[in-house]
Amino acid sequence: MAIKRKVGGFVLRVNPILCDGFGHCHELAPELVKVDEWGYPIIKTQPSALADLGALESARYAVRGCPRQALRIERVADL
Amino acid sequence: MIALTSPYLWYTTRATGIVTLILFTIVVALGTFVANRIGGTYVGRFELNELHRSVSMVAIVFLAFHVVTTIVDSYVPTGVLSIFVPMTSSYKRLAITFGAVALDLILAVWISSLLKVRIANRSWRFIHWFSWLAFVAAVVHALLAGTDSRSGLGLAAVIACSAVVAAAAFWRYLGRPTRAAGRTALSPLVAAPEPEVRPGVRPTPSTTGAAAKRRTRR
């Protein structure tokens, strides 16, 4: 069983201009990214999304898998 | 350079050449699947993307074998230079040239993909379009240089690969996602012409052209 450690302070963000609605992020991180009716990602931010290591790993896969490199994991200053 | 030759080096060159062509055909087909957003229900889109990346790595390995066995085999005098620089081979100049062009383009695509996170996405996409050209160069190289591609199974393989890639290119063109990739091109804001405002010249409605008509109100 993986130990879930708290990893605070990161969020997954999409650059909506680069995003072309491929949907790979939704497949790789379904608990973080949902898709709207036109195929574009809706990223969950509440509660702080990348709060554990599992979520962070999914997010990393999503970032790597995006064909347009539209996703980034960013540090959030106020967490 | 030791004089190394053996029929088996020659056979390896030819065999890896054909296999490389077949593998890159699969890579191009997979790439077209990704671009046309195939998948999502039975196979994941990201899976096709990963396959595209993995098969391209295998294809590059076979390409490396093909190139290295050609250089090492001293039965045909191709040196390291002529593999990369077009028109410098003393043996079958045109055929090797096309091979060199294909290799250079594939190297460019490969290296840009390794550095994909570091370079701008627009630059990566620009280089990636050249993979189609690389395939065409590879086919011409196969037909000109290939001992096997003159007849029989070899020729059949080259024709089949070309047909698959041609179909993929056509499908890519048809299925080009105007909904997404061509979005900005449809935007009325892109590529406006240079302003016609010059100091000392009073602008008249004719100098502002069609833009002035846009503001008609009901």
Add this chain to the structure above:
Amino acid sequence: MMESSTLPRLLHGATGRPLTLQQHEVAFAANSPVANLFEELQSSGLTGRGGGTFATSKKVALLRSQRSHHKYVVVNAMEGEPAAHKDQTLLSSNPHLVLDGAEFLASMIGAKEIAVCVSRDNPTVVHHVQQAIHERTRRSERGARFQLHAPPWRYVAGEESALIHWLNDNESLPQYRANKAEPLRIGRGPALVNNAETCAHVALIGRFGSSWFRQLGTDESTGSTLVSLSGAVQRPSVLEVPLGTSLRTILEAGHADPNPQALLTGGYGGAWLAGTHLDVAYTNAALAPYGATVGAGILIVVGQSGCGLTETQRIVKWMANESARQCGPCAFGLPALAEDLTQLLRPTRDPQAVHRELVERCNVIEGRGACRHPDGVVRLVRSALDVFREDIALHVAGSHCAGSRSQGHFVKVPTLEREDELIWQ
């Protein structure tokens, strides 16, 4: 000379033609120069007049803290909102006031280049600004250098990042800003972008000081502002009013319908306000409980004979076409909202389902674009669903509201260039 507590301030000394440099200097002569310009700006409490609510001094402070030899001041007179006329009016009456303010801002941040951006679709205004710049350069070669730019007029062309992108790359496309605290850059140099009217207020503060400036307005919303009034009025006009005036007074001053059905505040990306709330003060704080803002100083009056749903549908359709179409939720979401609104007007599907879909889509689209264009449309639609609730219920039930039989419209929406540009696959 300039009295402190009377209007007009910005439009002081206005004649039929734009003031020359000499006329401007006479009309706005100050007794003694202001000592510390930046401090005066800070204590004046001036906020942006282009739609944003940022304190101008904060923006200036950010630029002051940047270390660069290539800073820019950008004067944004694009006026993307079709219902806004205030920047044009200001530049046609006294462009030198705006240019003064730009020079003050340049001196505060240490910029040597000032880019004045006016839309090229208004050749008269372009000419006035050209003349004004010419007068200044002829008079003195020192000081910051003025440059006139004239992008084509589009709704989003006046957005900050779109304007900067035009100056960099000749395309009026809004940019994604991962970190809003980083200033926009022209080439290597950071740029300070301000609305033309804001620059004019800076010029007034620079000449007469912050305590003079604060004599009008409220404690939080200081000074005066220009309002573009249109709709159910005798004539569309631009008024200068102190912030905090009641809406009723503003409508009276503009000879508008004293008993309107609703007001559109802020612009096409703003919010509807029911006509029963005319005693609200014209400040952001007072309008906030109604979901409205001062915005770009726009008020469109819709009379009792109007149909709010029709007006909203026409606006949303036009706004959807004005999308830069860079981001999926805006490129596809806004035409979908327009379609839903058309459905509510002339239902062919189950209206309750359409209404639910509309609300759902608003929730989905909000906040997911690179700029605030889709957010503005969502705000407009939500306020319409609230303010015109009864009319919508009538439409949904199959009958028509009182206003939908009339032919004229109160909100003048520019024509769509091509109908097929809007919905595309």
